[in-house]
Amino acid sequence: MSGDEQGSLRLVETSRHMRLGTRFEVQQIACDGTITLVLAGELDLGSRPVLEACLTEAPEGETSTVVLDLSKLTLIGSAGVGALLHAARHCAENGVELLVVPGQGAARRALELAGVLDQLQT
Numbered sequence: 001m002s003g004d005e006q007g008s009l010r011l012v013e014t015s016r017h018m019r020l021g022t023r024f025e026v027q028q029i030a031c032d033g034t035i036t037l038v039l040a041g042e043l044d045l046g047s048r049p050v051l052e053a054c055l056t057e058a059p060e061g062e063t064s065t066v067v068l069d070l071s072k073l074t075l076i077g078s079a080g081v082g083a084l085l086h087a088a089r090h091c092a093e094n095g096v097e098l099l100v101v102p103g104q105g106a107a108r109r110a111l112e113l114a115g116v117l118d119q120l121q122t
Contacts, residue, residue, distance in 0.1 A: 043080030071103025
């Protein structure tokens with residue numbers, strides 16, 4: 001592909017360890033109006049602000065789609081479920097499509113048990 005045919009790809013990696021002892025990492029990949037957030041570790045009360053900050057820092061007007069890849073999460077607490085529902089509302093209010101990739105592990109099970117998997121996969 002020539003330089004004209006390639007979209008601009010920006011890889012931003014963020015790894016944060018929360019003071020509450022929770023290990024949570026976010027890898028952010030931005031390309032052609034899509035931001036993919038690959039979440040790893042534990043999404044709970046301590047890590048919720050990190051996810052919310054990543055969503056609010058997305059460039060307004062430049063982002064048309066946010067993909068949340070949950071396949072590397074080892075735990076989602078009730079606050080984490082709330083953070084995902086907040087993400088869905090935030091995206092809807094800003095005209096941004098949200099795609100959730102729950103994977104087959106802990107994230108999917110937690111979302112199924114909470115009864116919100118269908119709400120996040122619209």
